[in-house]
Amino acid sequence: xxxxxxxxxxxxxxxxxxxxxxxxxxxxxxxxxxxxxxxxxxxxxxxxxxxxxxxxxxxxxxxxxxxxxxxxxxxxxxxxxxxxxxxxxxxxxxxxxxxxxxxxxxxxxxxxxx
Amino acid sequence: xxxxxxxxxxxxxxxxxxxxxxxxxxxxxxxxxxxxxxxxxxxxxxxxxxxxxxxxxxxxxxxxxxxxxxxxxxxxxxxxxxxxxxxxxxxxxxxxxxxxxxxxxxxxxxxxxxx
Numbered sequence: 001x002x003x004x005x006x007x008x009x010x011x012x013x014x015x016x017x018x019x020x021x022x023x024x025x026x027x028x029x030x031x032x033x034x035x036x037x038x039x040x041x042x043x044x045x046x047x048x049x050x051x052x053x054x055x056x057x058x059x060x061x062x063x064x065x066x067x068x069x070x071x072x073x074x075x076x077x078x079x080x081x082x083x084x085x086x087x088x089x090x091x092x093x094x095x096x097x098x099x100x101x102x103x104x105x106x107x108x109x110x111x112x113x114x
Numbered sequence: 115x116x117x118x119x120x121x122x123x124x125x126x127x128x129x130x131x132x133x134x135x136x137x138x139x140x141x142x143x144x145x146x147x148x149x150x151x152x153x154x155x156x157x158x159x160x161x162x163x164x165x166x167x168x169x170x171x172x173x174x175x176x177x178x179x180x181x182x183x184x185x186x187x188x189x190x191x192x193x194x195x196x197x198x199x200x201x202x203x204x205x206x207x208x209x210x211x212x213x214x215x216x217x218x219x220x221x222x223x224x225x226x227x228x229x
Binding site: 042043044045108 | 159203216220
């Protein structure tokens with residue numbers, strides 16, 4: 001199993017809603033990442049979890065709240081988002097953030113904030 | 115500051131031609147480089163990587179060249195096929211430095227292959 005699975009694939013929410021994005025991998029990877037990608041732009045790092053602990057927060061607004069319940073799961077809780085937060089949210093994983101190596105990406109969750 | 119950039123934002127080639135996608139980086143401490151392919155509506159897909167102790171690495175139909183002197187990276191695709199049409203990103207990770215665990219992406223090149 002070499003997949004990173006993200007759900008939902010598409011999400012539309014209002015600015016007062018609370019929703020969550022989910023990511024799952026069963027490759028035994030201990031580092032998991034959230035990236036944000038706007039149209040025609042490269043992915044931008046948001047958060048890094050290493051061994052289920054948050055190790056990097058790229059100054060992301062608090063309306064985005066990550067959670068890593070266990071080594072296979074990564075969530076991104078969304079609350080009071082703005083229309084400019086509409087983007088493709090990509091989850092990725094690799095064996096260990098301390099080891100350079102291929103990041104495996106999911107297909108992304110396309111978020112639209114109305 | 116650190117930057118990873120591309121010389122050409124778009125590249126259009128005929129099927130069967132060879133394609134070369136370029137990438138410039140500014141941090142001489144960079145020691146690991148990756149090329150990703152991203153098709154429309156999909157996540158980035160790993161193509162090939164190279165470490166700074168190497169100048170060249172070959173995969174299936176792809177070759178990555180690294181010139182540390184001028185801080186330049188290129189991806190060569192042999193016998194380009196319509197299925198190669200995608201956005202190509204270079205990225206780097208400075209292991210052990212302040213970007214420990216991070217992957218920084220270049221701006222991307224749109225490759226279009228015409229049948």
